[in-house]
Amino acid sequence: MGYKNLIDCHSHSNFSRDGKECIENMCQSAYEKGIKVYAITDHCECDLFKSDGYESSTQQSLEKLIELKKEYKEKMKVLVGIELGQPLENTNATNIILSRNYDYVIGSLHRAKGLSDYYFINYKSYSKEKLENLIKKYFEGLLEIAKWNKFDTLAHLTYPLRYIKDNGIDIDISIYDDIIKEIFKTVIQNKKAIEVNTSGLRQSVKKLLPDYKYIKMYKDLGGKYITIGSDSHNSDDVCKGIQEGLEVIKQAGFEYITYFEKREAKFLKIE
Ligand SMILES: [Zn+2]
Numbered sequence: 001m002g003y004k005n006l007i008d009c010h011s012h013s014n015f016s017r018d019g020k021e022c023i024e025n026m027c028q029s030a031y032e033k034g035i036k037v038y039a040i041t042d043h044c045e046c047d048l049f050k051s052d053g054y055e056s057s058t059q060q061s062l063e064k065l066i067e068l069k070k071e072y073k074e075k076m077k078v079l080v081g082i083e084l085g086q087p088l089e090n091t092n093a094t095n096i097i098l099s100r101n102y103d104y105v106i107g108s109l110h111r112a113k114g115l116s117d118y119y120f121i122n123y124k125s126y127s128k129e130k131l132e133n134l135i136k137k138y139f140e141g142l143l144e145i146a147k148w149n150k151f152d153t154l155a156h157l158t159y160p161l162r163y164i165k166d167n168g169i170d171i172d173i174s175i176y177d178d179i180i181k182e183i184f185k186t187v188i189q190n191k192k193a194i195e196v197n198t199s200g201l202r203q204s205v206k207k208l209l210p211d212y213k214y215i216k217m218y219k220d221l222g223g224k225y226i227t228i229g230s231d232s233h234n235s236d237d238v239c240k241g242i243q244e245g246l247e248v249i250k251q252a253g254f255e256y257i258t259y260f261e262k263r264e265a266k267f268l269k270i271e
């Protein structure tokens, strides 16, 4: 059976460089899968804003989404979203993006300052110490974004894990629990959300990002707002892992999933 209130608040169309399909196909797929609330959140990598043409690709995505939101009005709630990567590295870019009419802004960190995307790193060449430092830099950067506070949800808390495991390496991230707690406390104090990203279930790490331990830690620290997204880059992956994700979120004690419309928190019962 599963949950009927399906929601997927993280996905990419081909207005994202790594997206595979047009925004119309993504929405149609979400609708066919019975989703009630669906967000497209195309990438804006702030540090590459000028060089990679994000100003216009995100504008095109935004305009199309506003149209689709109207078109689907009676059938499914479409949210006009964006995934803002490395927002602290280019305040000019961030200001341009935040001046637009988004429903929903995801805050992300894909690369630590001065390093390449965690996706591109050859982890096998790293010593244990060097690897631990690299991951520490990630969580420190994420804490800075949490403090910056101009997003709605903080994406894929354990992002580097999905690529480290691809390199056949297992790491125990409990050595970062103190800083992760600090990230959670900051998000909670600011009444923002943590995202559960289901893409890890489709990758070699085979885990939610973050998984039960950290979802529960967030809840126990007083976390109320939690979002969920498949991080799909094609229509087939839309809604993948959402049932499993909702189950784990419910086990951790949440009764509602959060989404944001016009940058305001709204709730959908997990049922
Ligand atoms: Zn991301």
Ligand SMILES: [Zn+2]
Pocket: 010, 011, 012, 083, 231
């Ligand atoms: Zn994404």
